[in-house]
Amino acid sequence: MGQIEWAMWANEQALASGLILVAGGIVATVGRFAQWYFGAYSIAAGALVCLLEYPRGRRRKGSTMERCGQKYVAAAVKLFGPLTRNYYVRAVLHLLLSVPAGFLLATILGTVCLAIASVIYLLAAIRGEQWLPIESKPKERPQAEDIKPPPSNPPPRPPAEARKKPNEDEVAAGGNPQVNPIPVTDEVV
Amino acid sequence: MGNWLVNHWFSVLILVVWIGLNVFLFVQTFLKYEKSDEYYYTREILGFCNRTLRKPLDQNLTFHKLVAYAICIFTAIHIIAHLFNFERYHTSQQAKDGSLASVLSGLSHHEKYGGSWLNPFQSPNMTVLYVTFTSIAGLTGVIGTVALILMVTSAMEFIRRHYFELFWFTHHLFIVYFLCLALHGFGRIVRGQTKDSMKESHPHKCAQSFEKWDHHDSHCRPPQFEGNPPESWKWIVAPVILYIFERILRLLRSQQRVMITKVVMHPSKVLELQMTKQGFSMEVGQYIFVKCPSISLLEWHPFTLTSAPEEDFFSIHVRAAGDWTENLIRAFEQHHSPVPRIQVDGPFGTVSEDVFQYEVAVLVGAGIGVTPFASILKSIWYKFQRADHNLKIQKIYFYWICRETGAFSWFNDLMISLEQEMEELGKVGFLNYRLFLTGWDSNIAGHAALNFDKATDILTGLKQKTYFGRPKWENEFSTIATAHPKSVVGVFLCGPQTLAKNLRKCCHRYSSLDPRKVQFYFNKENF
Numbered sequence: 001m002g003q004i005e006w007a008m009w010a011n012e013q014a015l016a017s018g019l020i021l022v023a024g025g026i027v028a029t030v031g032r033f034a035q036w037y038f039g040a041y042s043i044a045a046g047a048l049v050c051l052l053e054y055p056r057g058r059r060r061k062g063s064t065m066e067r068c069g070q071k072y073v074a075a076a077v078k079l080f081g082p083l084t085r086n087y088y089v090r091a092v093l094h095l096l097l098s099v100p101a102g103f104l105l106a107t108i109l110g111t112v113c114l115a116i117a118s119v120i121y122l123l124a125a126i127r128g129e130q131w132l133p134i135e136s137k138p139k140e141r142p143q144a145e146d147i148k149p150p151p152s153n154p155p156p157r158p159p160a161e162a163r164k165k166p167n168e169d170e171v172a173a174g175g176n177p178q179v180n181p182i183p184v185t186d187e188v189v
Numbered sequence: 190m191g192n193w194l195v196n197h198w199f200s201v202l203i204l205v206v207w208i209g210l211n212v213f214l215f216v217q218t219f220l221k222y223e224k225s226d227e228y229y230y231t232r233e234i235l236g237f238c239n240r241t242l243r244k245p246l247d248q249n250l251t252f253h254k255l256v257a258y259a260i261c262i263f264t265a266i267h268i269i270a271h272l273f274n275f276e277r278y279h280t281s282q283q284a285k286d287g288s289l290a291s292v293l294s295g296l297s298h299h300e301k302y303g304g305s306w307l308n309p310f311q312s313p314n315m316t317v318l319y320v321t322f323t324s325i326a327g328l329t330g331v332i333g334t335v336a337l338i339l340m341v342t343s344a345m346e347f348i349r350r351h352y353f354e355l356f357w358f359t360h361h362l363f364i365v366y367f368l369c370l371a372l373h374g375f376g377r378i379v380r381g382q383t384k385d386s387m388k389e390s391h392p393h394k395c396a397q398s399f400e401k402w403d404h405h406d407s408h409c410r411p412p413q414f415e416g417n418p419p420e421s422w423k424w425i426v427a428p429v430i431l432y433i434f435e436r437i438l439r440l441l442r443s444q445q446r447v448m449i450t451k452v453v454m455h456p457s458k459v460l461e462l463q464m465t466k467q468g469f470s471m472e473v474g475q476y477i478f479v480k481c482p483s484i485s486l487l488e489w490h491p492f493t494l495t496s497a498p499e500e501d502f503f504s505i506h507v508r509a510a511g512d513w514t515e516n517l518i519r520a521f522e523q524h525h526s527p528v529p530r531i532q533v534d535g536p537f538g539t540v541s542e543d544v545f546q547y548e549v550a551v552l553v554g555a556g557i558g559v560t561p562f563a564s565i566l567k568s569i570w571y572k573f574q575r576a577d578h579n580l581k582i583q584k585i586y587f588y589w590i591c592r593e594t595g596a597f598s599w600f601n602d603l604m605i606s607l608e609q610e611m612e613e614l615g616k617v618g619f620l621n622y623r624l625f626l627t628g629w630d631s632n633i634a635g636h637a638a639l640n641f642d643k644a645t646d647i648l649t650g651l652k653q654k655t656y657f658g659r660p661k662w663e664n665e666f667s668t669i670a671t672a673h674p675k676s677v678v679g680v681f682l683c684g685p686q687t688l689a690k691n692l693r694k695c696c697h698r699y700s701s702l703d704p705r706k707v708q709f710y711f712n713k714e715n716f
Binding site: 020116 | 265268269272273275276279280317318321331334335338339341342343345347348351352354355511512638639
């Protein structure tokens with residue numbers, strides 16, 4: 001149980017809340033409910049929350065699955081430095097954003113969900129978690145291809161010797177006369 | 190696509206039937222509220238009213254997720270529809286224009302016909318928020334939906350894979366959800382005209398003359414309304430009872446005493462536990478849930494059984510892969526006496542039981558994913574020993590893909606003895622296994638090349654040499670297809686998703702379109 005990173009769940013919860021705020025806001029605005037301007041606010045607030053929460057932060061251990069296309073949004077989020085890295089800031093921000101939407105029934109669900117996300121972020125911040133962008137690692141080729149370059153033995157040589165044999169790395173490539181310490185008979189599978 | 194359909198037609202059929210039933214129920218209920226007469230006046234205020242029904246049917250993981258998605262979609266529709274309803278009720282209550290809607294909304298003020306209200310907004314002061322949080326339907330709706338949203342966000346694949354306990358404990362909010370669902374309709378806030386009132390003053394006859402309802406000489410009386418009885422509990426009562434029954438059964442089963450008969454520490458931090466429990470019986474490839482109260486009182490972890498049903502004990506191999514498993518291995522390493530107590534729940538069935546139904550079986554295990562196949566191979570060994578002629582299997586191709594050599598050793602004994610067994614019985618070609626070492630480096634490969642002409646493999650001691658790198662599945666499948674042109678081949682995988690995609694593609698590609706020729710069926714273990 002000690003391995004839980006609350007920020008990851010807070011992130012999912014906040015993203016869902018953003019979507020719910022947008023949906024509720026659309027219903028209130030399109031239906032021209034009473035005080036529908038709260039609905040318009042809710043759409044804007046929800047969109048902001050979605051943008052902020054879309055890039056997933058890096059896990060403490062192991063690799064992290066990125067959300068589709070999050071690189072571009074992550075670049076923008078990174079720009080705000082400590083404002084987006086620190087989870088106390090996010091907790092407070094989400095709490096403040098959620099309040100106006102609480103005045104309308106259509107968006108109150110978004111308020112409750114975003115407030116819950118804010119509480120989880122607070123918990124994450126207390127535990128010292130931070131939002132760190134996912135670094136893209138250079139792609140490693142799988143080991144089968146990771147073989148040292150073939151030695152440059154001078155020709156002529158029989159075709160069987162052209163297959164890669166790791167032992168041949170020991171053989172100096174400096175143009176010495178060809179000496180095969182190992183009798184080459186069959187191919188290695 | 191055509192291949193996929195041919196392989197999965199039964200699941201597709203079930204799915205189509207289930208979706209069809211859902212659509213039918215939705216449309217039927219929708220039309221009831223849209224057309225039927227007792228809701229004539231309800232429609233007057235609301236325009237139209239949506240009510241959706243959904244049936245929780247839990248069968249397996251995929252279906253569970255499908256149902257969850259359906260619930261979410263219908264919840265969204267339900268909420269949006271009722272948002273409009275409440276808004277319209279509210280507006281009608283406020284309206285002073287003497288329209289039919291406003292007359293209907295004022296019905297509750299009639300002393301003579303008090304108690305028969307249509308509009309839940311009883312006074313102009315009531316806001317939509319007020320009515321929501323003071324009505325049973327509104328309150329249970331909000332609480333239930335919040336519970337649902339929390340369950341969904343903690344059940345996202347990312348959270349499930351990396352923070353399982355969070356998912357598991359949050360998912361128990363379903364109790365809150367179902368409670369709210371059952372109570373949701375008890376306020377009887379959706380109202381329709383009573384039968385007596387319809388006989389006396391049918392809306393088709395009286396709706397137009399609504400200004401005259403009060404006049405003592407008019408034929409029409411103000412309509413009387415009653416709330417619809419709650420319905421949702423009827424749908425969920427049977428599954429809930431079944432579920433409670435299952436949980437009690439599992440609790441009782443897990444309280445039974447487990448005797449640990451043998452503890453083996455293998456290299457690469459793999460712990461083998463051999464146990465017995467009264468009344469325990471298993472099939473090949475099944476798994477159990479294991480709890481160790483001295484490590485954690487609440488955590489149950491699944492492990493595949495690595496023993497065969499023919500043995501008089503059951504065993505699991507535990508690899509260090511997180512804090513619980515590491516604690517478990519440490520607890521047993523320290524040779525405490527008495528050994529830590531273990532509780533076991535299960536066994537639960539998996540798809541490996543089908544493996545004996547195929548003439549030719551291709552078994553692929555990646556890393557620790559070899560465990561269900563350990564059980565299968567052992568079982569085959571016992572069946573051979575007892576000369577069981579019911580074995581349908583003619584040939585097995587076993588692929589074990591592994592990163593490091595240490596993990597081989599606990600499986601080694603089994604493979605060596607199987608090799609000997611096959612030789613003794615003269616069935617050398619029955620079991621074909623290829624071992625692939627994906628984490629090799631030039632040292633290992635050099636060592637292997639140097640010992641190339643030894644009879645046994647230097648890493649495993651088996652007659653079959655270890656391959657380096659990943660298998661080329663196209664070659665393997667085409668070889669198997671050519672060797673068994675008329676057979677049905679079952680392909681079983683316990684490993685990562687990418688490998689599953691690869692194998693599934695190969696199965697579809699190398700299955701012949703002619704059903705009499707070679708057919709590959711893909712089965713994946715799911716953990």
